[in-house]
Amino acid sequence: MxxxxxxxxxxxxxxxxxxxxxxxxxxxxxxxxxxxxxxxxMADGGEGTLDAFEVAVPGAERRPVRVTGPDGEARDASWLLLPDGTAVVELADTSGIVLMPRLAPYDAQTTGFGQAIAAALDAGATGLLLAIGGSASTDGGAGMLSALGARLLDADGAVIGPGNRGLAELHRAETGPLRTLPAGGARILSDVTSPLLGPAGAAAVFGPQKGATAADVPVLEAGLARLARVLREAGVDVDPAAPGAGAAGGTGFGLLAWGATMAPGSAAVGEALxxxxxxxxxxxxxxxxxxxxxxxxxxxxxxxxxxxxxxxxxxxxxxxxxxxxxxxxxxxxxxxxxxxxxxxxxxxxxxxxxxxxxxxxxxxxxx
CATH class of the missing domain: 3.40.50.10350 (Glycerate kinase; domain 1)
Incomplete structure (x- = not known):
């Protein structure tokens, strides 16, 4: 046998x-x-990562959560608590492109992903595995950062709107209220090595997959560049050229700004399993x-x-x-x-x- x-x-x-x-x-x-x-x-950090961990890890517990979907509508999602206290949160399940009734390159958001992360932290998660494949948005993780406590403000001091559209109004960021990373840290599961900006970046390479036209790409790029500049002015100095910063419409960049670290998706999942x-x-x-x-x-x-x-x-x-x-x-x-x-x-x-x-x-x- x-x-x-x-x-x-x-x-x-x-x-x-x-x-x-x-x-x-x-x-x-x-x-x-x-x-x-x-x-x-198996999984590489995209759709199905929660399912893979749930099947492979005895004692894994799926936790329901109500979040703001990528289209701004409330939806039911879940995250996974592993026996060692690590939480697995999947962007595709909270803010994924498969959840969009129609593509919206300027308005799709990552707020729900951040809400699920916050729910895991509130439940006492001691570490995070963050699977970020399959995103619907090009908001640089702005919605996720906002859900974790950051205040992204326009010139009048009002909170900007969701999605990349809101980034056009971004003037100032307050990162002091951001949630603290868990003791075990946060690892980003992704096999995408694209930078945030440029011809190999989030807007140029992945924007068209999310409904962006050739004319939209420079506008989306400008929003991401503004986010990087404003965060740098706020004291968060993350290199937009860092490998993986462009993953998930720039959510990789937002997570790096929070303090998470990149981990090759397939290898990280395989190691955990x-x-x-x-x-x-x-x-x-x-x-x-x-x-x-x-x-x-x-x-x-x-x-x-x-x-x-x-x-x-x-x-x-x-x-x-x-x-x-x-x-x-x-x-x-x-x-x-x-x-x-x-x-x-x-x-x-x-x-x-x-x-x-x-x-x-x-x-x-x-x-």
Whole structure:
């Protein structure tokens, strides 16, 4: 009997990491019923991070919270309390682009993310893991900072409006009332290394994904630059060029200004979940994501898991919704789109085809 670990990322907008892991394992077991399967759904700091921790960490407790959504409407969300007192808060669940009824590049906000962080602190969290993928806004984390106590004011001393639109009126910042970091600190889970400003920054690269036109990008950029300048004048000297400052529409910058530190998303999640240790007693691992492409090698979940597999001396297999680049370092790969006869069919019923991919990989492995 072999032990096989299933550690995929979510298939963004289609299926959670936990669902994909279960489907892959079911398909594998349909071919190799004697194998022991271990579910270890992964995340890189984006959508599904809460689910991954909840499945993988015994005793994790999901806590409900009512927040202001990215569109300004109240919504129900949650954060996760781990047994060691660490809280996991996911931006996608509170201020994510999937929560927007329609894209609003100037008005989408991160207030709800800050409210969830504040709720975790009020509950006594001793440390924070802050997953910031999947954002809807380009507000530089202004809404999040406001929810944590900062006062962002216009020239008349009034609190500015939400979103990047409000940054156009920003004149002065009072950061003294900001909540204190917990004793265990706050780590930002993100694999985005973009700076806040410039051609590789938050507005230029990610603004169009959030509904910005070419004419909108310089306006969004100016708002972010104003935020950086005003915070610097308030004594918060964070380099806008810091790697990851541009993550989540500049929320990475806002969190750095608060005092949080960057942590590579996949590696931080894997470390917290104890994945490396799990692979030392396994015979193979299956990982995956919605689309495997040239960017996947830049620290995304499949490459991270494949690296751990090499260290453990076991084969890694890849299952992806689509495969647009040559998979390197894998003992085998299966594309859901190829198995389904097209991407539309795979997206319509991803768990069926994930199970088919699991079965296909099991048939290929002689272990």
């Amino acid at each position: 072999s032990t096989v670990v299933f550690a995929p990322d979510s298939f963004k907008g289609s299926a959670t990491a936990a669902e994909v892991a279960s489907a892959l394992a079911a398909g594998w077991s349909s071919v190799r019923s004697g194998d022991r399967v271990v579910l270890a759904p 104890g994945l490396a240790a799990a692979l030392t007693s396994a015979d193979a691992v299956v990982t995956g994501e919605g689309r495997y492409d040239d960017q996947s090698a830049a620290g995304k979940v499949p490459e991270y898991v494949a690296g751990l597999a090499r260290d453990a001396g076991i084969p890694a297999f890849l299952a992806a919704g689509s495969i647009a680049a040559e998979p390197r370092g894998f003992a085998g790969a299966a594309s859901l789109s190829d198995l389904a006869g097209g991407s539309a069919a795979a997206i319509t019923d991803p768990l069926r085809w994930a199970a088919a991919a699991g079965a296909e990989l099991a048939r290929r492995w002689p272990g």
